[in-house]
Amino acid sequence: MHAPVVTATIRAAGLRWTIEEDAKTGKEQLGMDQYQVRTWVRWQRHTAMCMLAQAFLAFTRAGQGQEATCQPSKVVC
Numbered sequence: 054m055h056a057p058v059v060t061a062t063i064r065a066a067g068l069r070w071t072i073e074e075d076a077k078t079g080k081e082q083l084g085m086d087q088y089q090v091r092t093w094v095r096w097q098r099h100t101a102m103c104m105l106a107q108a109f110l111a112f113t114r115a116g117q118g119q120e121a122t123c124q125p126s127k128v129v130c
Contacts, residue, residue, distance in 0.1 A: 079107050 057065075079085035085103040090096045 083107055
């Protein structure tokens with residue numbers, strides 16, 4: 054049988070959880086889903102700016118010893 058090892062399956066589920074939480078934070082707190090653009094290039098720029106803002110917030114919170122989630126208030130990029 055060629056089934057994956059149980060620990061690999063659990064690790065993959067944990068990675069997916071982290072990715073889903075990051076996507077949720079980006080949409081709810083940083084406005085990643087609030088784009089109103091007409092071209093692919095503009096969409097890429099909007100998404101990149103939101104991801105940069107999310108990375109900055111995570112880095113800042115990690116330096117302060119807080120969790121890397123965006124809980125306090127909604128930030129719009």
